[in-house]
Amino acid sequence: METSQNAHFLWGHMRRIFEDPTGEPQREWVDSVPHDGVIYYRWLFNEPRVLVASPKALGEVLVQRSYDFVKPEKLRNGLGRLLGVGVLLAEGDEHKVCCRRC
Numbered sequence: 001m002e003t004s005q006n007a008h009f010l011w012g013h014m015r016r017i018f019e020d021p022t023g024e025p026q027r028e029w030v031d032s033v034p035h036d037g038v039i040y041y042r043w044l045f046n047e048p049r050v051l052v053a054s055p056k057a058l059g060e061v062l063v064q065r066s067y068d069f070v071k072p073e074k075l076r077n078g079l080g081r082l083l084g085v086g087v088l089l090a091e092g093d094e095h096k097v098c099c100r101r102c
Helices: 015-019 024-033 054-064 072-084 091-099
Strands: 036-042 048-052
Touching: 015 091, 024 036, 024 048, 048 054
Parallel strands: none
Antiparallel strands: 036 048
């Protein structure tokens, strides 16, 4: 389900996410926006984001369809500089190789 309410045409939902206490906008969306475990919202420059909102959806994203959901490139590159690209940040075939080493 998409939460396009009160989204700025350029900034998406970023302003609210930064101004409200951590996690409050997401908690409100989980409680007020009808969803089947996944909530779609907009980030800076209307970049799409997905909020996983149920244990069943979390299992699907992390286990059953993990290669269908990629991490945002900016997050992956930023954390990769600090942590290195290992099992946590690797994607696709690179992740499969890392998992075989463990």
